[in-house]
Amino acid sequence: MTIEVGSIVEGVVTGITHFGAFVTLPNGKTGLVHISEVADTFVRDINDYLKQNDHVKVKVLSLDEKGKIGLSIKQASPTYKPRFDHRRDRASFEEKLTKFMRDSDERLSDLRRNTDSKRGGRGSGHRM
Numbered sequence: 001m002t003i004e005v006g007s008i009v010e011g012v013v014t015g016i017t018h019f020g021a022f023v024t025l026p027n028g029k030t031g032l033v034h035i036s037e038v039a040d041t042f043v044r045d046i047n048d049y050l051k052q053n054d055h056v057k058v059k060v061l062s063l064d065e066k067g068k069i070g071l072s073i074k075q076a077s078p079t080y081k082p083r084f085d086h087r088r089d090r091a092s093f094e095e096k097l098t099k100f101m102r103d104s105d106e107r108l109s110d111l112r113r114n115t116d117s118k119r120g121g122r123g124s125g126h127r128m
Helices: 093-119
Strands: 008-017 020-024 030-034 055-063 069-072
Touching (some): 030 055
Parallel strands (some): 030 069
Antiparallel strands (some): 008 020, 008 055
8 A cells, every 4th residue: 555645544553752653554654643743732741642552544744755754643534624824824025014004004094084073173264
């Protein structure tokens, strides 16, 4: 059985460390489930979630030329919903700055308009 990035397979937990769990896949190769990929919540102690010889479904996240396999238990779940990744916002700094300045100018002009109308505005005709 060939393992490809994105495939979901069943494996057996063969080792647990403080940073993750090693899972042996059907092809006999071993991959790592990093502690951040064990559950959809914060995992302080991986032993609260996994035990040696547990059968788990994992999603293959990465395969590198050295033979390392990155796995995820939480992404293999059918109920998994990825969270928004702020690093994927492709707008450049200049575009963000331009939008901020435009929004800021609009807010300032609205504020001036509201303030002037409450005070009588400029040239209201009142002289003392």
